[in-house]
Amino acid sequence: MPELPEVETTRRGIAPFLEGRRLRGIEVRQPRLRWPVPVEVLARILPGGTVRTVERRAKYLLLRLDAGTLILHLGMSGSLRCLHEPTTPGVHDHLDLVLEDGDRLRLTDPRRFGALLWTEGDPAAHPLLAALGPEPLGEAFDGDYLYSRARGRRQAIKTLIMDSHVVVGVGNIYANEALFRAGIHPARPAGRISAARCERLVAAIRGVLAEAIELGGTTLRDFHASDGRPGYFRLQLAVYDRGAEPCRTCASPIRVTRLGQRSTFYCPRCQR
Structure with missing residues (x-):
């Protein structure tokens, strides 16, 4: 299962690929992950949006846009890949975030314990994040x-x-x-x-x-x-x-x- 270092490694890998870039939309091939992917909401909101920052809270990745935040969790065996060339998706490649120029961020999750959710409010107040303790590398943990x-x-x-x-x-x-x-x-x-x-x-x-x-x-x-x-x-x-x-x-x-x-x-x- 990806732990904090693996998630932070992933964040550092995808941040330069996403930050400051506009989205064309999302392609969802399997919406039934740990929680249902809000396909209709994302299809309406994401096109034309710009990814401002890619952050991490615990083992959640936070992709912040002007309209809200994508909350992404890799589950037990999920991974993300940055794709510059068209690649035929495999059976476990459940969704792509598609950038304006056609580049893609692809979520692969064989066990489907991962998640992609959306919030328009402060992600720190989201039910999945609100009760979490301090970050181990932050000043509050001493x-x-x-x-x-x-x-x-x-x-x-x-x-x-x-x-x-x-x-x-x-x-x-x-x-x-x-x-x-x-x-x-x-x-x-x-x-x-x-x-x-x-x-x-x-x-x-x-x-x-x-x-x-x-x-x-x-x-x-x-x-x-x-x-x-x-x-x-x-x-x-x-x-x-x-x-x-x-x-x-x-x-x-x-x-x-x-x-x-x-x-x-x-x-x-x-x-x-």
Whole structure:
């Protein structure tokens, strides 16, 4: 599933292709995605509109036009491609945003868990975005904030930092990696983590996500960037998907358990 670094990588790939360009319209071949694509509304509103900016909120891409905002989610296995030449769509190529000169932004989504929605209001107030926590790379997410959200909680710290109401975009891969860097056991109760260790964990989350973005995300099964290339952060993984392999720091075997129904990888010696 594309996580925050993969979505940010996609945003950086499509922004130069879209920003400042006028739309001819939209071609929808399969409107039944996670939620129905508002085909009639988009067919009426999009022609002649200009894409002003391409932004990201959590794992949602926001294509801002003067009349409103397209809210796009890649779902479990979606991807976007920038096309300069006519290409016959495949069975999973569900829609194209068509630019004035014929260039296209194509959404491919084999599992159809993605979404393309429209809002004329502030997208931050949209029901899908309104209750989201702060961005992990933004100023609002710091050690004091995480400590305040963790105090008194018995839930595992890993499930806390994966809660999008607490902080967005810390998916399973990056939660495992950040906790390893911070030296914190993923099952440790959140309320038993000191303010200093929360500060260390915030720094680890920021570092892991920033590095993953620079390396193009983490390809494990489905994700490719908008230019078709895979992400390469997988080459840097310290614990995720390395069960029974030696820890890169102390050589102890990496252990695997399940927390919140998600595979959890950790070093029993380095993480406490």
